[in-house]
Amino acid sequence: MTTTGSGASTRLAQRDWLTLEQQYYQHTFARLPVTFERGEGVRLFASDGRVFLDLVAGIAVNVLGHCHPAVVEAIRQQAGELIHISNLYVNERQVELAEELYQLSATATQDGMRSFFSNSGAEANEGAIKLARKFGKLHRDGAYEIISMDRSFHGRTLATTAATGQKKYQDTWQPLPDGFIQVPFNDLEAVKSATSAKTAGILIEAVQGEGGIYPVTPTYWQGLRQWCDEHDLVLIADEVQAGVGRTGKFWAWEHFGATPDIVTMAKGLAGGVPIGAMLAGPRADIFEPGDHGSTFGGNPIACAAGVATIRTIKEQHLLEHATAMGAYLRGKLEGLSVKYPFISGVRGLGLMMAFDVANDRAAEVARAAFEHNLLITNAGPRTIRFIPPLILGQGDIDEATELLDNALATVAR
Ligand SMILES: Cc1ncc(COP(=O)(O)O)c(C=O)c1O
Incomplete structure (x- = not known):
C-alpha cells in the first residue's frame, strides 16, 4: 500500500x-x-x-529534472492549443526550436545548422546516415560507407545497430545492412587506413556514452575534421547522450576545437518528451523535398518542450x-x-x-x-x-x- x-x-x-x-x-x-x-x-x-x-x-x-515547471507549462499550454498537425504545414514551435539550435550552432566563421526533427536518437542517426549517403552520391561518386568506432552506440534500428561498434548488440541480427565498418576509438591512423573510395563519412560520439564515458582527444577530433575536409567526407557527431549541456557545453564536440558537418540529438532535447534531431551545417545541408520525412517528427508538443528546455538551460546558466x-x-x-x-x-x-x-x-x-x-x-x-x-x-x-x-x-x- x-x-x-x-x-x-x-x-x-x-x-x-x-x-x-x-x-x-x-x-x-x-x-x-x-x-x-x-x-x-x-x-x-x-x-x-x-x-x-x-x-x-x-x-x-531529464536534463531539467523531473517535471520542471517550465517544461510542464510548455506542454500544458501547447496541448491545449495544438497537439499534432503533420509536416504538411509550417509548425511554429518546430521553427522556434530549430531557430534556437541554429543560433547555438552558429560560429564566428560559419552559419548555424538547420534542423530536421524525428522522434528518437536512432531515428536521428538514420537521417544522418541517409544524408551522408546522399553526400557520397553527389560528391564522392556514390560512396556510401560510414566509418564508426569500436565501443560506440548509435541505436537499435538495423542501420544504427550496424553502425554500433559492440558485437553484443549486433550478433543476433546478422546479416546487418551493408556499408558500416568500425575502427578503434581515438586512433586517427585507423580511420585513415579504413577510408576507401566507398567512404562517405565518419560517425562518432565526442564522448562515448553507452561504451563507458570516453571522450575524444582534441588532436584526434581536429584530425578527423582535417581528414574529412581533405577527402570530402562528412563528419557526423552523435550527441544523443552527450548533448544538451551534459558535458558543460551545449554539445560535447565544442570542447575539442572543430565543428562537425552533421549533429544528431535526442534524449535531453525536450526535457523528457520524445524527440530526435538531425542538424546539418552549410556543407551537408542537401536534403530536398521528398528525401526524408517523419509523421510525428517535430511534433508541436515535443518542440514546445524543447524550446522551454533550451531557454531554461540558458536562463539558469x-x-x-x-x-x-x-x-x-x-x-x-x-x-x-x-x-x-x-x-x-x-x-x-x-x-x-x-x-x-x-x-x-x-x-x-x-x-x-x-x-x-x-x-x-x-x-x-x-x-x-x-x-x-x-x-x-x-x-x-x-x-x-x-x-x-x-x-x-x-x-x-
Ligand atoms: C550516443 C547514442 N546514440 C544513439 C542512441 C539511441 O537513441 P534512442 O534510444 O533514442 O533511439 C543512444 C541511446 O542511448 C545513444 O546513447
Missing part, C-alpha cells in the same frame, strides 16, 4: 504491477523491481513510499552549473575510489561521469545503490555511469556520495 500520492494512484498502486508487467509486456528489459508514481527535480517517489535520488535521469533525458557540479562530483568519486580500491578510473566531462568497478561488478554496485535509494546505472559490465539532471546541486551530490558510500560498503566485503 502506497504512502504517497492521490487517491487514484493509491488504488492503482494496489495492483501487482511487477507481475502484470511480466504478463503483458514483452520481456525486452531486465527492470529493477519498482514503480514510480511521481517525480520532482532530482527525486523520484516510488509507489511503495520510498524516495529515490535520481542520478540516471531517464538515461540522460546550467552549462556553467554542470561544469561546476561535475568538478564537485568528480572530487567526491575520487574520494570514494581511495576508500574503495575496487573502484578506479574516475573520468568524464561535466555531469557525464563514470568509474570502473573491478571484476565486472558494475551491475552489483548499481543494484546496491538502488537498495540504498540511489539511482545510478552501469554502462557495460565494469562501468558505473553518472548522467544526472543538470540541476543537480551540491547538497544532492553530498547526499548521493553518502548513499553510494553506504552501498559500496555492502559490496566491498
